[in-house]
Amino acid sequence: KAGVTQTPRYLIxxxxxxxxxxxxxxxxxxxxxxxxxxxxxxxxxxxxxxxxTQRNKGNFPGRFSGRQFSNSRSEMNVSTLELGxxxxxxxxxxxxxxxxxxxxxxxxxxxxxxx
Amino acid sequence: xxxxEQSPQNLTAQEGEFITINCSYSVGISALHWLQQHPGGxxxxxxxxxxxxxxxxxxxxxxxxxxxHSSLHITASHPRDSAVYICxxxxxxxxxxxxxxxTSLTVIP
Numbered sequence: 001k002a003g004v005t006q007t008p009r010y011l012i013x014x015x016x017x018x019x020x021x022x023x024x025x026x027x028x029x030x031x032x033x034x035x036x037x038x039x040x041x042x043x044x045x046x047x048x049x050x051x052x053t054q055r056n057k058g059n060f061p062g063r064f065s066g067r068q069f070s071n072s073r074s075e076m077n078v079s080t081l082e083l084g085x086x087x088x089x090x091x092x093x094x095x096x097x098x099x100x101x102x103x104x105x106x107x108x109x110x111x112x113x114x115x
Numbered sequence: 116x117x118x119x120e121q122s123p124q125n126l127t128a129q130e131g132e133f134i135t136i137n138c139s140y141s142v143g144i145s146a147l148h149w150l151q152q153h154p155g156g157x158x159x160x161x162x163x164x165x166x167x168x169x170x171x172x173x174x175x176x177x178x179x180x181x182x183x184h185s186s187l188h189i190t191a192s193h194p195r196d197s198a199v200y201i202c203x204x205x206x207x208x209x210x211x212x213x214x215x216x217x218t219s220l221t222v223i224p
Contacts, residue, residue: 033212037156043201043214056211088156104148106158 002027004093004107012113018079021110025072025093031055032074033104034066037088046089049074050097078112086114118142121202121215128222134189136218138202141183149176149187150201152217158201161187192222 005024013019025032034046045058049068066076072093078085090109094102120139128134138147149161162169162176164185169176173192178185189196202215 035212042216043203043212045211045213048211058211090156090158092158103160103163105160106150109156109158111156 004091004105006089006091006107006110008110009108010111010113012115013081014115015081015083017081018077019081019112020075020077021089021091021112023074023076023091023093023107025074025091026105029093029095029105030072031094031097031102032068032072033092033094034074034076035090035092036060037090037109038084038086043090046076048097055097081114083114086112088112117216118206118213119202119204119215121200121218123218124216125219126221128192128220130193130222130224132192132222134192134196134220134222136187136200136202136220138185138187138215139183140185140202140204140213142204142213143207144183144204145207146205147178147185148203148205148212149185150203152199152201154198161200189220194222194224197221 007022031050033048037043048056052068063079068074088109088111092104092106094104096102122137146165148163152158164178173190175188199217199219201217203212
C-alpha cells in the first residue's frame, strides 16, 4: 500500500498570501489529521477530519481551515499568511477517528516558508 | 505548564547502551503514543499504549496510568536509532493530541 502523500513538499510564500496544502491518506483510511511543527512550539494539533466532517480543532486562528473530500483526501488552507506560519505541516491518516485509539500514519510533510 | 513533559531533552549515548526516555502527563488520557522523527521531518508512530507494556524489536514502551507516566526504552542502541522521540497523549475529553517537546537522541558508533 502506498503511504500518506503530501503535496507540495516545499513551498515559499510571502506575507499576506494564502496557501493550500494537500494530503492523500493511505487507501482505506477515512480519518485525516493535520499538525503544525515549529522549532519554538513543537508539534501542535490543527484539526481532524473523518467522513468529510471536521471532528476536532486545535487552538489556531480562523485563518487556518481545512476540508475533506469524499475520497478522503484532505486539504488545509492558510489565508493571510504571517511570518510565524513558517513551519512543517504534517498530515496523518488512520482507519477511524483517533478517539478510537487508531494508529496514525504520518506523511512526509510540507515545509512552508513565509517571507 | 505543558500537559506533556519529556525528559531528557537531549541524550547522547554510545552504541550498545540501554536508553530510557521518560514522559509525564497531567491530564486524563485515552491513549499515549510514542513517535520517532528522523532528520528531514518524517514521523513514524512507534507505539500506542493505553495500559501495560509493548515491545517491538529492541524498543519497549511502558505506561503507568495511575502515575501518569510512560517510558520508552531502547536496548542495544544503534546509530540508526538517532532521531527525535516524541510523546503524544490523546486526552479523554477533547479528542485531540497534546505533544511533548521531544527528546533528541544521538547514538555514537
